[in-house]
Amino acid sequence: MANNIDDAQAELDSVEAELEVVELQISELLEKQTKLNSRKNKLLKILEGACSSAQPSGSSKAPKPSFSKQDLQHYEESDFSWSKEVQAKLCSVFQLSKFRPLQQAAINLSMSGKDLFLVMPTGRGKSLCYQLPALCSKGFTLVIAPLVSLMEDQLMYLKSINVSAVTLNASSTKEDSKQILAGMIDKNSPFKLLYVTPEKIAKSKLLMSKLEKAYNMGLLARIAVDEVHCCSQWGHDFRPDYKLLGILKRQFPNVPLVGLTATATSNVLKDCQKILCVQEPITLTAPFNRPNLYYEVRFKDNEDCTDQIAALIRGRYKNQSGIVYVFSQKDAEVVATDLQKRDILAQPYHANMEPSDKSLVHQRWSSKKIQVVVATVAFGMGIDKADVRFVIHHTISKSIENYYQESGRAGRDDGPADCIVFFGFMDIFRISTMVVMENTGQQKLQNMVAYCQNVDRCRRAMMAIHFDEVWNDEECNQMCDVCRHGNDYITMDITQHARDVVEIVEMAASMDEKLTPLKVCEAWMGKGPAKRRKMIKVTSLSRLEVESIIIHLLLHGYFSEDFSFTPYTTYFYLKLGRKASLLKNGGHSITMKMRRRVVSHATVKKVSESAGEKSSAKVEGKRPADSDNKKSVAKKDGQAVDTQEEAETALIDVSNIERHNKTKIYKNHQNIEKRLAQNHIESLASEASEYVKPTSVFEVDVEVNLVQEQNCACEEEKGLKNAPEQQSSSPKRRRKQPPTQNCAANANQVKADLVSTPSEVSIISAAAVEELHHLRSYYSKQLRRINYISQEHLQSSQPGMLTCMREPFKSLRFPSRTTIARGARNLWTRVSMRRKLIQ
């Protein structure tokens, strides 16, 4: 017995020692992170100063930091030998009066013979950056484009402005090909632009030999690689044939290359640089932000999603052009028919249609004969309609990059436009099985799902992460639903719900059964077979809540995907994730944030109960818009109006307008604001008259581990305890209170408050408080040890001889290469960082 106790004690000591080492390593990393962040911010400031409207090469995106502010300024000027001609052709040929940001620099760089990567949001005018130089150079420019339809659109446009351009592709006739190949080595240059697909470069030896001849004759002026991100398999649209394009720079090293893309991250660009064999390209990156686009996410109810979309098109977007993106060809047909039944001029567009039918739809839409194209992603690259006022995603995109690109087809004329995505539970798994073979498909999809689940971060901030850009939320100007709705959410503890639903999957696994997400939902809601129902703790949460919790658990590793393949299809099952076992630990908890733009009493009550929330009335009371909404709902209900989900549309808009009117925040966007408000009012009139029903809209986010606290420092807990009046989760608003005697009681109270009033305290700060306690107690323990050892040692050795102290300090169990001073400093850094979080 005594031996056992000794062993346990010894093991406990060793575990504690290891834990201390881990703590110190964490603190070292945190210190390093702080330093790197501060260095990063300094560098970003330097670069920001370097060019206000762009981040040239040398930003975090650029492969090589060699392009300075002065360089950029130099290339922004118009005193090059070609400048007059460039300016003249901009006006006379392209009918444009001035350049957009970065266009002139890109053109001058390309004309100077530099290799260039141009990253510019979709619709900002990348094509001009190689088309205009083509007209001002001897010979022709070779343009590699991924799609024949894209080339044809470009050719149509160039023809309309009398620029001679040709294409060589699989459908070119023999006669045409012959003429074009001959034209390539004709000194009189019968065409200025030659469009080819990457496949053509890879497969046609004849083309390569002509290119070589043209190169030797000095007629190959420039190579433009459109959608250059297709080179990289990390890009969102990888095309294997793009990988072979390195041959161009290897064979024609003196020909300047320009790679164009709207969506390449720094890693993708580095990859492209390698693949294309470009030595030192200059990267010009226009900010990803499109200030005229309003981003919004709506929860999707499959049954009436089309009704909602129709209500928007007939109301807010009456007589305006737009695109509805759908998941599949079948969806395109079905949704288009459904919209037609609702008197909307809509037509489908997908890859399986005859080319002539596709161009007919495109043409009819461009000339406003139809209002909406209901399309798969096949309707994409090269779509250049300026006045697209809305892009609605009936299904989420497979990645944020895809979403940015697709939604970016709105508002190319710089006028206000809306990008709305309908976020549906089942869609996640449909897409997941579709991207199962893609390298980073699941991760990218998860990021997209996280974008939709997000409740408290600016949507643009979430996009910025993907473009390696630093984002300041204020620049959003409330042009996304999160910024516009502010802190309209509550935080709730879902630990028990998580345990319940994880148990269902665990139980199924123990019976050798696999459950799809749908089956998990149904089982949890008590809809499965009676036998199973008996074994399950059925939830009283709504369907939306159930789905959100499952998504949350999937995103955070409590569940993971388990694919099963048949010759015909791929199935998605849920299995326990790497973090599922944490739920067995009594101290582990998970919280999530829910948006409550429109909340019925029942839902408030239910959420309050499940979250242990103290005062739902208080939450409601803080939102006059909500109570007004409820009134209007009640009134409409009284009039027996059709109560469908579309009420959300109408009611969200009511709240938008109220906020809108109260806070005049758009400084630079007053016109946009006016139009939007006008549209919202119009849409309200039409939407609200048709559909009114209150519904809870809710999203999930943060999680935290509540560690069992032994020692406590009173002030922090008190600070936390006194926070509940604050509805916002902002840590800054919390006030500190004087310390009290009963620390243990306070600590318990803190935890109780954390759980019972999740909407009123910041969970992040709560975690910080708890961690601070640990750190402080650990810190003082270490200090006490240091004091003790030094005193003991100094008594028996000569004072002042620091070298003698090394020996005894070894027992302090710092990690190797960590000095006491550094260890203490690290700890202190952590303590202060946590403090900052709390204050």
Ligand SMILES: Nc1ncnc2c1ncn2[C@@H]1O[C@H](COP(=O)(O)OP(=O)(O)OP(=O)(O)O)[C@@H](O)[C@H]1O
């Ligand atoms: N300087 C300019 N001033 C006004 N309009 C411009 C200017 N440059 C280009 N545009 C217009 O912007 C629109 C989009 O141009 P373009 O197709 O080149 O965009 P893009 O960046 O290539 O888009 P995508 O990524 O979708 O291919 C075109 O209608 C074009 O005429």
